[in-house]
Amino acid sequence: MGEASTDGRKLKGERRKKELIEATIRVVARDGVAGVSHRAVSKEAGQPPTSAAYHFKAIDDLLTAALTSCMDQDAEGIRQLTDASGGGAQGVRALAARMVAAVAEAAHLQAEFELYLLAACRPELRDPPRRWLAAIEHFGRHYTDDPVRLRILAGTIDGMLMQALVTGEPPTSTEWEAVLRTILVPAE
Known part of the structure; x- marks a missing residue:
């Protein structure tokens, strides 16, 4: 051959x-x-x-591959968004739109969270979620170098996505933008 x-x-x-x-x-x-x-x-x-x-x-191999795929796609999307927007109001709007789109695919988002939570029980699965969180931090660094704000950003994004799934009431793009601006843009 x-x-x-x-x-x-x-x-x-x-x-x-x-x-x-x-x-x-x-x-x-x-x-x-x-x-x-x-x-x-x-x-x-x-x-x-x-x-x-x-x-x-093994089934764990399938689950690991699925988690890695989800987290790496999401992280890459955030990195591309960050590079394209370069910060400012445009970046906040773009991230808000991306989060609205993520919630619109509720079944996929639910699967991602189930796989994401699996990493809480299995330390060997934690690298893909860390890459997602690093991409969020990279985005946030275009606005602030405050480690507390960066931590709040990641927690807020995960929390708002989860709340949207649980309540069935996803935030609008305007709501996302307001929250992101509050976290990222220091009060003057």
Whole structure:
């Protein structure tokens, strides 16, 4: 077999793994972490029943991959937003809009939080949430170097997202902006 066919198989395998990770997130959103099994994830991904077990030997491997995917995508989105906005009112508006969009995908956000909380019980899963928090801090540093304000920023974002899920009353973009400005822009 030539190099091209090997590369093709590798690409197909990577695509299948990505589909399985996305399917894991959908299963967690629908059935919770307890609903994740190799069979359920393979079925959700539209792949053969043994596919998830082939690519991810243990359920923990699936959950770790799903958590890593969610947190890294979110962190990268915040970093891109930060780099594009460079601070100021535009950055606050952009972050507010991103948070409104996150809440609009409630099932996905719920799955992310369930996976996020899994890291509280499993120290080996804490690096992906730390990358998310670091991205939030990076955003905040465009406005303040006060470590207390930066800590409040991360806690407030997580808290408001969670409250939106629990109450079913998501903050508007205007509400997000007001909260973010209060945290990030020192009173004069």
